Amino acid sequence: MTPDGTVHIELYHRAGQASGARIASTRPDIAPLVLLGKTPEQILDIVPLLFTLCGNAQACVALLTCRAALGMTAEPESDAARDLLVQLETLREHAWRILLDWPGLIGLPPDKKALAALLKFDALFKRHLFRHGEAYKLDSCLDIDAVQLTQLTAELEALIDAAIFNGRLADFRTLACETQLCDWLSQNEALPACLLNDLYNRNWTAIGQNEVDCLPELEADALNRQMQQEDLAAFCRAPHWQGRCFETTPLTRQRSHPLIAGLQHHYGNGLMVRFVARLLEVAAIPLRLSRGIEQKPAPAIVSSTGGIGLAQLQAARGLLIHRLELRHGRVYDYRIAAPTEWNFHPEGVVAQGLKHLKAEGPNDLRRQAELLINSVDPCVLYNLKLTDSHA
């Protein structure tokens, strides 16, 4: 037992045909426990220590939240640089789980050399964007070395192209429909091609399909009003929007891409669509990084009223929300609603997807369930128990 908690998933079935799923989480709501009574400066020291895996997204949204609660003005250029760091982190989180997990899904060993190389970029980008590499303090200062950033971005793209796309990244970026995707998959030994071909061969492309919608963009003041009317602890454990469950994943961000729209027509929100959405982000982010901070960042939507700050941004796994209530300059309440809690809600997209699985036996059912969970969130610590409901 370690302190980061686990999502416990029980999947009921009869001879591989799922009949129900129960999800219960022991993941701790650590923010109100640790941050109570702290100053905004202390919040910005503590958050990066707690959340190293999605540390840029967590630290960035914490900074935006603190600034909102303090009534400070926006910093468009610095926030654009921070957006680059969040994008870089999204790429790293997608890529390293692809390199770590996908070989195992198709019986190959992981490429640990590429994995180790990937983990080194974050500190280098920070160092060439902000003075002393300090990106998430109230007094952080931009200090951009454009030449080094351009070189780093080129190195990162070359690594991604070689390790994930087997030299066919440029072709992947041009895909706009399933026919083109199938052409790309043909005679292709790239890791994603092996996985996606395996889904086609098993006829598992639509596995996990269900009716849970993607979370729409949330208007910050409306979200703040809804949260104020709720038990905040309950909301953060099982978030909803206007009484309904939603998913927030890379699919949510990529659903307007023509390739995804076409695939969704055939496979709904099943496995094929989810894995391709993640790959599209991996392919697109190096291009965004190469355009530098001239790019307008995706808006991190902020609400600010009377010592309360709320901010939200898209982290690797989905929408991340922080809400801070300051009284006399110190934390009276701090809440974090993470994408894991939206997606692994007891009635959410994973639970609904699991309920619809139909496999030829328990072994295949377990494999389908593991693929579905990995396709939604490859990072979450979980325990999967299969229970034959008629045994």
Place this chain on the structure above:
Amino acid sequence: MCLALPAQIIALDPVTNIATASVDNVRVEVSLALVDDVAVGDYVLVHVGYALNKIDEDEALKTLALFAEAGLTLNP
């Protein structure tokens, strides 16, 4: 979203590149495939069985103190 757990290396096998690490006095097996120059006594951040990076002792102890303050671990 997952918390990053500092773990102290208490033994390592250079042949397999696997270490035994202590997280809140619980022993776990950790792959060192993604980090360089790790020695017994060092602190690393662990996720899904891999050491992700080495961190200095001061940062590790601060993080462990935060977990202890939250009641999530036994020892600061």
